[in-house]
Amino acid sequence: MKKKMMITCTVVLVTAAVILGFVLKNQVRENPDKNTVNVAIGQWGTTQNESQNYWNPDNHAVAKGMGGYYFIQTTDGISKIAFFDETTQEAVAVCAKPECTHSDNTCNAYLCDMKQTGSALYLTDTIYCYNGYLYLIQCEGGMGKLVRIHTDGSARETIADLFANTGVSSISLVFHENDVYAYDDTGHAGQEEEAEEVIKKISLTDGTEQTVFSYTGTGASIDRGRSFGDKLYFVIREYTKNKETKAVSSDYKGLFEYDFATGDTRKVIDADVCDYHADTENQTLFYFVQGTGLYAYDMTQGSNTLIYPAEDELIQCKMSYDGKNLYLFNNGAGRATETKTRTQRYCYVLDTKGNQIAKILCNGVVYFGDTDYLFEENGDNLEYMKKENLSDKSEWIQVN
Structure with missing residues (x-):
């Protein structure tokens, strides 16, 4: 199975004076305070599963x-x-x-x-x-x-x-009812000029399409698209390069929400959110702030709690939730400030309170899985692991 191509080409330094343009069907409404959560994810619809x-x-x-x-x-x-x-x-x-x-x-x-x-x-x-x-x-x-x-x-x-x-x-899809929402998660990373990133809505019936979200920036991409209830969620990322140190950094610009019914888009978390997941049954949003750690936002009480601080081998991650536990894959990223810095790849398994259940050594990209299995890449091979009794010593098995 082919490993996703990592973009390492040069990008220019984005200065504080650069204005990032948003072109939306309706104007994006941003939260004024950093790490302020303004989200209410509904229960799953009939097609959500x-x-x-x-x-x-x-x-x-x-x-x-x-x-x-x-x-x-x-x-x-x-x-x-x-x-x-x-x-x-x-x-x-x-x-x-x-x-x-x-x-x-x-x-x-x-x-x-x-x-x-x-x-x-x-x-x-x-x-x-x-x-x-x-x-x-x-x-x-x-x-x-x-x-x-x-x-x-x-x-x-x-x-x-x-x-x-x-x-x-680099093309990712999110399905909802009789439509699919498509975006390019590599975007224009590595380019030196501003460019437009979009989310397209495409009918599965007749293939007609329309642009429902647009973002203009330098070295930008749209990532981590998921649907919960009647909303589509995604993050925006930008790459910048320090001209003196040549260090390439990856910066996230918040978690966004697109309403399928109204077509409105708004920013619901104004923080360096690299990934997130929702427990819709218990109305909890889990999200990881790059360099800070994993938060749990209780939508019923409005409380926001850091439940697992970032550490040397977990400064950013990709996330999954299977209805019981959270899975945080560090993607081998060593430092948030320099994307070329690498460390050993691990998948952290946590309960919803932030208690660590296992820290699993990984061979390649982790694809996560449902309630029964974890899957990962190992070169051209697919490997799996049963989720029952996961521990630090759990081993991957090659699919034959």
Whole structure:
């Protein structure tokens, strides 16, 4: 499974005088105080469980299906749709053709040959399962296209063009009712000029699209999109480079909320929020402020509590919540002030009070998982771990 390309190219220093422009359907309303929370996430709607919020949203390499999990398996450069059966604990190609070798386009599971330059490719760590279909992104002619595929691989349909893309796994999707909201989570990181970042709303019925959010900045991107209740949540990030020290830093500009019904967008936390998750049953928002730590905001009482302070090996993170525990993956980031600084990769497992249950050594990007499994990348291989009795000594198992 291809590791997501990390952007390390040069960006210019953003000075205090730079004005970041917002172009919205309605004006963004910002909180006046740092780390002030102004959010009220409703209970999940009837389709909310389909959104599978527990996955890593910007490395969405695994999707939950009936009886197991879909992912893209790459062997000797050949990429195909595979299914990890949770009963047998084995992976099979999503193709029922007898005596099929799963190695060319006669196979229902076949996606592409990564060795064939110039041919249409699929993003190999981006797959979604929503309302009985698989959704993947195909790159052809420099354009990323949304493709709907039957779960047995028998039929495919191109829905719409998304963003310019030449094979970098940077396009992320959030599904809600009969629409999908798409953004490019790499954005214009590394560029020296201001550029516009957008969220597109695309109909799953006819492919029509409209821009519902726009942000203009230097080295900016939109990240961590999730839907809860009747809202879409996301963060905005900017990269800057110190001309003297050459250090590249990643700065987050707050947590934003887009209302599906009204089209309004507002900032709900004005802090350096790198990721977040919601416990909608207990009306609690968990969010991690880069360099500070994990907060729990009780929406019923209006209280905001730091429940797990940042530490040397956890200064920023990607998060997941499975209805019981929180999972914080440090992504190997060593310091918030310099993105090139690396440390050992760990996934911290916490209860909702902030008590550490386990600190798990990781081999690559953690994709998180549902109530039963954790998944991670290890080169081209997918690995899993049963969530029962997690401990510091829990070991990853390669999917065969």
